[in-house]
Amino acid sequence: MSTAVKMDEKAKSKLEELQxxxxxxxxxxxxxxxxxxxxxxSAVDARTEFINSFRDGSTSLSESEVQQFNEGRIAPGVETDEGDIDDILY
Known part of the structure; x- marks a missing residue:
């Protein structure tokens, strides 16, 4: 099954050059x-990078920034009940 895809002249020209x-x-x-x-x-294999290429400016965090944010956020083995959450939030 084939479907037509519309593209501007610049994209078509680049595709022809690549071909x-x-x-x-x-x-x-x-x-x-x-x-x-x-x-x-190829884009699916590099999905995150590809998706981020559509963002305006630099709004996403780098992998190291995400890791730094998550460090110390979870204390394994420590149970938290609703009262603890209320005390922390309020």
């Missing part, structure tokens, strides 16, 4: 559909 470069460097002729499929698979 030509693949042919030049590998000697293998690939379709634009094959290229897009491979690009999607």
């Amino acid at each position: 030509a470069e693949i042919k030049l460097k590998t000697g293998k002729k690939v379709t634009q559909q094959e290229i897009l499929t491979q690009l999607i698979e």
Whole structure:
């Protein structure tokens, strides 16, 4: 099953350049559909980085910042009941 995807001229031109470069460097002729499929698979493998590329500015934390935030947040083996939570929050 094939579905048409609309893209602007700049994206279409880059796709054609990529197609030509693949042919030049590998000697293998690939379709634009094959290229897009491979690009999607690559994006899925690097999902977090790909998703973050759509963010405006630098709003997400780096992996080290997330790790630093989470350090000491969980005390293994310590039970917390509702009264403890109330005391902490209020």
